[in-house]
Amino acid sequence: MRTFYTTFLSATMLMTAAVSQAQQKKDTVPAPSAIKKDSIPAPSVKQLKEVNVTSTAPQITMQGGTMTVNISKSATAAGSNAWEIVSKAPGVTADNNNTLQLNGRSVSVYIDGRPSRLSGDDLKNLLNSTPGANIEKLELMSNPSAKYDAADGAIINIKMLRSKDMGTNGSVTLSGGFGRYARSSDGFTLNHRTKKVTLYGGYDYVYAKQFTHITSDRFFPGNYKLEDSDYNREERNSHSVKAGADFDISKTTSAGFLAKGMFNNRHRDNDNQTSLPDSLFRQTATGRQTLVNPSFNVYFKTGSEKHKNELSINADYFNHRKDWNDDFNGHYFTMKEVPTGDPTYIRNNTESAINLYSFSADYTQQLKFAKLEAGVKTTFTETDNDTRWENQVNNKWENDAGKTNHFIYKENINAGYVGLTKTIKKYTIQAMVRAEHTHATGNSLTINQHFERDYVQFFPSASVSYMKSAKDQFNFSYRRSITRFGFDIVNPFVTYQNAYSYRQGNPNIKPVLMQTIQGTWSHNYTLFTTLGFNRVKDNLSMIFRVDPDTKVQVTSFDNQTNFNVAYANVVWVKPITPKIRTTWTVTGLWLDISTNMDGIAYQKSSVTAMVNMQNTFTLPKGFTAELNGNFRGPFMAGYAIMKSAGGLDFGVTKSILKNKGSLKAGIVDIFNTQPMRFEVQYSNVHNLAKMNNDTRVVTMTFNYRFGSSTVKAAKTRKNAIESEAGRTNAQQGL
DSSP states (O other): OHHHHHHHHHHHHHHHHHHHHHHHHHTTSOOGGGSOTTSOOOOOOOOOOOOOOOOOOOSEEEETTEEEEEOTTOHHHHTSBHHHHHHTSTTEEEOTTOOEEETTEEEEEEETTEEOOOOHHHHHHHHHTSBGGGEEEEEEESSOOTTSOTTOSEEEEEEEOOOOEEEEEEEEEEEEEESSSEEEEEEEEEEEEOSSEEEEEEEEEEEEEEEEEEEEEEEETTTEEEEEEEEEEEEEEEEEEEEEEEEEOSSSOEEEEEEEEEEEEEEEEEEEEEEOSSEEEEEEEEEEEEEEEEEEEEEEEEEETTTTEEEEEEEEEEEEEEEEEEEEEEEEEETTSOEEEEEEEEEEEEEEEEEEEEEEEEEEEEOSSSEEEEEEEEEEEEEEEEEEEEEEETTEEEEOTTTOEEEEEEEEEEEEEEEEEEEETTEEEEEEEEEEEEEEEEEETTTTEEEEEEEEEEEEEEEEEEEEETTEEEEEEEEEEEEOOOHHHHOOOEEEEETTEEEEOOTTOOOEEEEEEEEEEEETTTEEEEEEEEEEEEEEEEEEEEOTTTOOEEEEEEEEEEEEEEEEEEEEEEEEETTEEEEEEEEEEEEEEEEEETTEEEEEEEEEEEEEEEEEEEOSTTEEEEEEEEEEOOEEETTEEEOOEEEEEEEEEEEETTTTEEEEEEEESTTOOOOEEEEEEETTEEEEEEEEESOOEEEEEEEEEEEOOEEOOOOOOOOHHHHHHTTTOOOOOO
16 A cells, blocks of 8 residues: 555656646746737837757766766666666676676775765665665776775765755655556755855655565586575665755865765565475565664865865764564475475574764875875774574474574774875876774674784875876876675674575685776777776685585685786767767676685686667757666676676656756666576586566656755865866866
């Protein structure tokens, strides 16, 4: 019933907008009776026809090694969520563990210049709850400088829409659609801006019911085959709120705060069947999850134009609390569908909490010979994960000591960086070094297992930019980075999925160290080329171990000895006509793994390509259309080989209500060709799997902007990502 009312509300508002547009046209011509016969005739004036001047901004631009993908005008993105948009961005891949990579490098996702501090399933849940209609653009940095945390191998910054107009204004967005099931996304923003103060806030509600269907075949010696089918339905209700303020204390001093919160509840129903050569195992599962994710940031920025310096201070608090429970009911059947044996009843209750505190200070000073940049940062993180598993025996629930675990992980990172930037004629040279001291402890209270790590490491970076002309710029950069892992990877507890599938963490995981070199060239504002190479030590990979007797498969994590990635990225932007613009992105990857797994040497190389196309068409009467497509060839993700996939999207946008409103209709994955398929084959493991999601979705989105539209003069207030993008002083927009 909630689904019906939500979809009905969105549809009603969309129809109202269409009627308002028709009424607006009707009311522009006065009725004949309204013209007085004895009125004095006005001077003869020739009425010119109204001319709508429209243009389409380039969907992809590149500046100083940062690729920008413009999202706000996209009709297909308006009905999608942030995860769907990010995972289809140029050069981005998402594997079967929901791990994002950009040009073969692990990704840290930022939102409005601040780190999201999440990864894997938690990051996907956050982005699934973020409406695409609220995103202005994506900023993709495959090789950021040492100014950023060493753990930021690559960065994707999601920049949200925010009004720059004076006075009071806001917007309302209503979106409804369906794939296999209905979904909706509704929200509003409100801003009040004066010369000295900016107040802003917003609220978003996302409802979605989606499915995931995973089928897999496992092959064993002696022609033994195990077939598994897992169908999962999830219904999510997400509420997101934010409120903030910026204060211009003086011409060079400002301060502000931002409070955000996401409140998510999810219900799931799951049907699983495992087919053995001589029997069937069927399991049903139900589960509920609540997630609360508040965060708070306060900043202070000051500087002196006379002394050419600037100081920025940020303090952050981040909390991520997730509670869930699952009930599993299983039963064996003979091949003739006759129940056999006793049914199994298993349940779990988990409470998980992450608390993070961070403080940073960044200082820049223009010296006589160069620009000095320096900063310090301290971050303290504590995660507390308490999982309780129980089995029902003789109608009584008994603790399962093999799965129950209470794990506490603490990490403190203290960092500092210093660097110089020097411009000599057409060359800009930057050199930085970052030092980080890490102290981490993990403590399993249940099994009395404890580990501690304490180390200091240095992470240098350097870049040279050459501006040959306004139409030709070159950049070469080097960086060393690290990837650390939180409690979900290092926690040794076992997670039950079904009778033949488990997951387990690995407390012996080592941090991943990476060195990257990268070169970029932009030509004539239409061609952007990137070449790079990553050398990875102790690369993290998902691994699979199978008990040959019970056929139980345990999915875990381990380090691979060496992992090399070479990548090439070409972006071509071309206005075919004044009303047609096309953008093509082609990425090539060479991946090479050399490691030792359980005493068995494993070496494999592969070459793959990814293609992304975006076409925009300016049509008469305020219409614009877009046709977008993407293709990803097969690639290695640890020991798994991800099969090829691709899709085609189409959307139309119409400006209404005197250009204060818009209607966007779109269909994503028209031919339903986005299933994820992968194969794992090494040692005694041979798996084939396919995962279908609710990827084909039709949506309609209505947006209305109200209030003042007087633009305030822009104040230079760049975040670190925008500053990084502009370090070549090259204007590479189109």
